[in-house]
Amino acid sequence: METKIVLSELEMPQAWYNIAADLPEPPPPVLHPETGQPLGPADLAPLFPMALIMQLVSPERYIPIPEPVFDIYRLWRPTPLYRAHRLEKVLDTPAKIYYKYEGTSPAGSHKPNTAIAQAYYCQQEGVKRITTETGAGQWGSALSLACNYFGLECKVYMVKVSYHQKPYRRSLMEIWGAQVVASPSEDTNAGRAALKANPNALGSLGLAISEAVEDCVQREDTKYLLGSVLDFVLLHQTIIGQEAMTQMSKTADFPDVVIGCVGGGSNFAGLIFPFLGEKLRGGRSARFVAVEPEACPSMTRGIYAFDYGDTAGMAPIAKMHTLGHTFEPPGIHAGGLRYHGMAPLVSHLYNLGLIEATAVHQTKVFESALTFARSEGIVPAPESAHAIAAAIDEANKAKESGEARTILFNLSGHGHFDLGAYDAYLRGQLEDYAYPEDKVKEALTHLPKV
């Protein structure tokens, strides 16, 4: 009975899968933050390289992966797909549990799948310098790695709560040559304003985005790159799901349910889109479950509305499930999921009823993480452990009903830089945050008028 299903480099997908080609209807347009009018490629040119902008509007089902990107992918891809025999045994479930493990990249998560691609396109178009934001540090370290491969300068605005919770994530970025500052910082107007309003602000992904964007537009040689939310980010992550489909085809199973955690939505989308695409084309069918924190539940509690992608209202406006762009999520130990909104494409699918969503409290997340680490061995990132919690729920339901079912989830990264959070959990120091209903209600009064 196989433990892990590995692919050779020859079996690695040569193209990303573009779900736009299979959608029953297109998502609503993205709007300019100042004019409220639909965005065109020219509007995005100050931020992104043209190759990425063209990917946003491409109707092609498959977009070839450039050879230099593929060459770097090969350092850790294809990633393994595991059958969780030991977890199944501990849960005493009739369910079969599979997980795709993206923690084998040098940065320890799925994030390099898009970071490498984005840095490559920037280098091709003569860009010298990159700004970005990072929450838990997963994206910042992935982009630092990518910029290092392609000889680009990199400045990372790191959400302050994570900057202090995860000093080693900062060291990691510096090892790969990046400059890292805590956000809110003194380096931008957005940062200075936030510090003036509250010198002890924990920061948020939204605000860090504002800082990185502001820094970018000041300089001709600089582009701004983003690790989640945008369609092209989701596109680059589809290598995960495509590999997983090939790997599942080497077993006798096909998933009944496919699960991923969601912050901005990219690892979830990366795993499910190829499966969902097959379903949309009339092929095999599965359920798709997005898992978010109870403390920041944009899908299960937010509204589907036009909102800014960032806190300061400089980023484009998109229709998405949102808690309001001014909402500052509690300091849960899963910084990568502390985002007020959800990827427009994921939101669109949710609105169409094609995917489900659920929310989990952090102590349950860490309990699930420990169950996993003590059965499968790998110590998961707290973000990824949200998916584990939901997978365990599905396995328990299968046990209750006595039904066999096949569960597939994305283990999007390892928790080697999150051991401080585990330590807090093991010492009983982690609390669950109630859903901050009043703060969200207030934040939702600040949605842009469109």
Next chain:
Amino acid sequence: METKIVLSELEMPQAWYNIAADLPEPPPPVLHPETGQPLGPADLAPLFPMALIMQLVSPERYIPIPEPVFDIYRLWRPTPLYRAHRLEKVLDTPAKIYYKYEGTSPAGSHKPNTAIAQAYYCQQEGVKRITTETGAGQWGSALSLACNYFGLECKVYMVKVSYHQKPYRRSLMEIWGAQVVASPSEDTNAGRAALKANPNALGSLGLAISEAVEDCVQREDTKYLLGSVLDFVLLHQTIIGQEAMTQMSKTADFPDVVIGCVGGGSNFAGLIFPFLGEKLRGGRSARFVAVEPEACPSMTRGIYAFDYGDTAGMAPIAKMHTLGHTFEPPGIHAGGLRYHGMAPLVSHLYNLGLIEATAVHQTKVFESALTFARSEGIVPAPESAHAIAAAIDEANKAKESGEARTILFNLSGHGHFDLGAYDAYLRGQLEDYAYPEDKVKEALTHLPKV
């Protein structure tokens, strides 16, 4: 041009390679610490399970890997062999550089290769509880993982300097259910004596061994397990070299030089023994280079003599390259290499002139680690980076002489739990320690009389 050479589970070796079968002459006997007489199996029974003791005396060239051990190996094995294309380019060398990467195990190093085997044999023989020591925490976390898989209690004496430098290693062990104390501790006579002599003692591997052994012999249900030095540990690690040989055979190359870092000697032995065995049997030939810290240079500066394996003189006496069992190495940021001696089997080979040794200062080690991380991506453990430093030296020599040569080294683990040390290096806070000649001279006056 392939980046990594991966094997399927079917290609994984089914047996460990026992170099004893191919040695030109056997190593000197191991002696009882009290009587000075050669040790027999009965003497070791209080410490080790009988299956491991029998492996120490086996004349068989291949010893089958038990199925439950093999099943756990499959969670991360076979590990990849990389061609370091990017490092070669940065060094502008005609040399071909390959590395075997053992950091894909859940504990992040090669150590689980033997931890899993040792825990399995203990469980088979009815043992309930394990004690051990750990330096950098690599071994302690590997054994915690292994004990967790087999339902054994685990108590880890962690060298104090590492306990404080690497708190997350402690968390990792606790995630897998182990109990961890700083050594010297108040839990044993050896620990209390050391604290009385010097309340600020940094600890050492030797002393931590004394504590773990003392704890073990107090209780019937407890065995003591060791992560390096002993012949059976080296045996279990030979899966590394066997896989590497199969992987090299899939390229057009064969190594001219094979390199590994040495603390106790196990990852070095694990990689080189299968290659050396072929050479000893009249097959293909290579050079073998062991790399140690300048601050703890047992091979390049120590003497070849009978000495205790531990600080307190409770462990067996073996002929080895040693700096004296009472020598306390400086607090370099490669805790796994802070051991006063060298594996008797590795020492024997060195004495026979079959292998070479070299020593490196820690700033050069971290400089090499950074060069590696910025070319290949993976952030190496400081211990493993000793091997990188020597590999870079070999590549530079190839460049100077204009000769092609093939270099293979063991990247025995990742540095995800060593980022504090990287941080110190990046901020210019790391110093090199001069070889502590006087302290060694003094320690060598305490060798046992045999």
